[in-house]
């Protein structure tokens with residue numbers, strides 16, 4: 001069958017560009033999903049193109065995505081990435097994957113034996129938050145999770161990512177092999193610590209000495225990852241096919257921007273990903289804060305104020321010059337001054353790149369989608385910044401407006417009197433609150449008293465109550481577009 005490994009591709013494509021026979025399976029990756037293909041997979045391919053790197057991947061899907069793995073094998077594990085920019089698209093072929101396994105297709109023993117090959121130095125993961133089987137409230141291993149229950153009963157035939165990693169490490173310990181580094185690339189704060197906690201707790205339940213060995217010998221670097229990679233739709237695959245000249249069922253489209261900040265803490269070596277734009281650092285936390293406050297915080301501002309202003313997508317919102325100018329102010333005036341970054345970090349350059357990304361019309365990122373789950377997102381995106389401004393006596397009008405925008409949004413009625421489909425774990429609680437107190441500006445104080453979102457030092461602070469009430473008043477009286485225009489000054 002004609003595919004990307006055996007067909008002539010269009011000439012303007014960035015080819016693999018290196019001899020793939022030099023690659024060895026030194027990384028086993030769990031979770032061959034959308035993000036990994038467009039992020040770590042591509043970085044590693046470009047590294048082998050640029051240098052004599054021999055780092056290659058064995059991709060593993062423990063369950064689900066069988067067709068994707070089968071299709072990948074059909075095309076010699078090559079796949080395409082289409083980077084879609086405001087000024088045009090660039091198709092690239094990634095050649096870093098050299099083999100693949102699937103828990104159901106090949107059996108878990110095949111996965112475990114791959115993970116116990118001596119040259120395997122890193123096991124990386126993009127298995128989504130659920131894959132860590134952690135209890136959201138406590139951060140501890142969720143011992144009621146059915147996969148964990150099954151794995152504890154039958155640890156040598158595990159089903160969960162946690163069970164698979166621990167069994168592979170047990171086998172390596174037993175056979176006297178060096179351990180591997182466990183590197184999470186999921187979008188979870190302090191993802192390495194989350195992985196470590198789940199793995200050590202699970203191992204302790206099986207065998208205390210194994211857990212101690214893992215703790216002493218394995219590292220779990222944290223990573224901050226960034227690139228918008230929507231799930232592949234048939235339309236996206238057809239668009240990729242137009243660029244390639246051949247249909248690639250494993251193709252994936254994404255934005256041109258990418259970022260990867262990695263804690264430099266590997267027990268058995270690592271690729272020089274810094275050669276292709278990744279950053280190795282001692283501590284990832286400041287970069288996570290930078291992303292949460294400047295990217296995600298501004299995204300929330302644009303989602304609430306944009307939705308209320310009648311804009312369906314972030315790029316539509318950014319096409320309004322007032323919103324675009326105020327988004328930059330949110331980044332540089334409200335959020336950037338609250339960060340403690342390592343010397344030399346270019347926050348202005350970061351903000352400028354974020355503005356370019358938000359403007360990009362080829363990414364149809366819905367304001368409604370980003371507006372979801374505000375009660376969970378607001379504390380991380382604005383809590384620390386508010387505390388900083390309160391302690392320093394500095395202005396936080398823009399953050400107050402973002403919070404007021406969320407409160408106005410979760411009243412559930414838009415500026416034309418239409419219902420808003422509010423998706424939030426606290427939606428019922430909020431609806432009750434508005435039913436009881438109405439949606440006049442006095443309701444702001446009641447919402448700010450919800451301690452799970454606004455701890456008392458923030459929610460009960462008179463400066464916060466006053467600023468959010470004022471912003472809310474403006475939204476109710478003048479609407480979102482005029483409120484944003486006023487903020488532009």
Ligand SMILES: NC(=O)c1ccc[n+]([C@@H]2O[C@H](COP(=O)([O-])OP(=O)(O)OC[C@H]3O[C@@H](n4cnc5c(N)ncnc54)[C@H](O)[C@@H]3O)[C@@H](O)[C@H]2O)c1
Nearest residue numbers: 031032033034035126127128129130131186187227228229
């Ligand atoms: N897509 C993006 O724009 C983007 C950007 C940054 C970070 N991320 C992060 O990457 C991760 C993966 O996202 P994606 O977009 O690739 O999703 P996806 O649905 O395309 O892929 C998810 C992968 O995880 C595996 N998986 C799912 N649940 C699992 C479980 N319980 N145990 C083991 N494996 C499991 C699936 O088999 C699949 O391979 C997420 O944590 C996400 O936050 C995504």
